Amino acid sequence: MEDELREQAATAEGEEAMARSEELWETMTLNIGPSHPATHGTLHLVVELEGEVMKKVTPKIGYLHRGCEKLAENLTYHQFIPYTDRLNYLSPPASNFAYVVAVEKLLGIEAPPRAQYMRVILAELSRIADHLVWLGCTGIDLGALTLFLWTFRMRERIYEIFENVTGQRMHTAWTRIGGMPGDLPDGFKDQVTEFVNTFPGEVDEYERLVTSNRIWVERNKGIAVVSREDAISYGLTGPPVRGSGVEYDLRRSRPYSMYPELDFEIPIGANGDAYDRFLVRVEEMRQSTQIVRQAIEKIPEGPVIVGDYHVAIPPKQAVYNEMEALIYHFKFYMSGIQPPTGEIYEAIEAPNGELGFYIISHGSGKPYRLKIRSPSFANYSCFPQVMQGGMVSDFVAAMSSFNIIAGELDR
Secondary structure (H helix, E strand, C coil): HHHHHHHHHHHHHHHHHHHHHHHHHCCCCEEECCCHHHHHCCCCEEEEEEEEEEEEEEEEECCCCCCHHHHHCCCCCCCCCCHHHHCCCCCHHHHHHHHHHHHHHHHHCCCCCHHHHHHHHHHHHHHHHHHHHHHHHHHHHHCHHHHHHHHHHHHHHHHHHHHHHHHCCCCCCCEEEECCCCCCCCCHHHHHHHHHHHHHHHHHHHHHHHHCHHHHHHHCCCCCCCCCCHHHHHCCHHHHHHHCCCCCCCCCCCCCCCCHHCCCCCCCCCCHHHHHHHHHHHHHHHHHHHHHHHHHHHHHHCCCECCCCCCCCHHHHHHHHHHHHHHHHHHHHCCCCCCCCEEEEEEEEEECCCEEEEEECCCCCCEEEEEEECCCHHHHHCHHHCCCEEEEHHHHHHHHHHCCCCCHHHH
């Protein structure tokens, strides 16, 4: 009897060991990134493969974490503006815009109309630049080198406009709490008008190149599908949620700045796949061009920053000649602006979705707490579900379609 029991136990252990062996044989763990061209050196995903099918995808974040939110607690409200450039480094003016309107809400002030139009123009140009980089890099990822060269040519034109206005091509840091640091340079209107007249024809060329291209369609159609319900459940925003058929855009859903004065459409998709997200971004570039065209025509004359010296520094001429202006100048740089005690949340429609700032003030010259609601972080959260069951060969197209920017993902 004892021998029979031992034999049964040995058989059971052998079967269990065989099952474990088969399981290990059938699956393989693959690290994609961070040192991979399609993950841009900052994204890391651990993928469990069964053959060529992704059974499980686990994102690992933090490769570009710089502690921006904690740094904000040790900086004055104005000193933090350059740090917002480093969130979505493809479209710094939009990140500047989001931060300053949050602080202005905390202060209970509004920038002058001219300054608000300037912000809208720069934000929409940065949206176009962001989408151009996304489209060009997606082209590289999927083997369409020509698309990369064409899109970066027009992105260069936008950076020339930024340089003309701000003196910087990429990290502009040009927006200020209460308005803008200076007026538009001579020739700005002509430069922007020439761009908006040329750019729609360029977008048509992009579409002729890839929209009906068999390789492009097969690499994107039906890939990384996010249903309308899942998009809402995961809190997706920007092109990913609109690609799933949800008409959610803060410029329309919760209008801010000068957007209520401008006429534009919100493009949405139907299938929620990588191809729809591509179509949404392409149409958004056209709509942003129309917004810039209208804003450049409607921009009024007037001041570009509020006249309250508790918020904005006095003009240099006044500082040199008036004691009160000199005192305000000194206080501004030594203590910074001091919003009242309270807490607020304010957000804008950034190129990748809802970019918001939650700020707690205790009445000092520095934020007590600052939390950034970055669109890439929320959009990235759906990857384990979206990728599951897909082919590893489709991974790059799926990843590219969400345009995850590590600067705002990690913060």
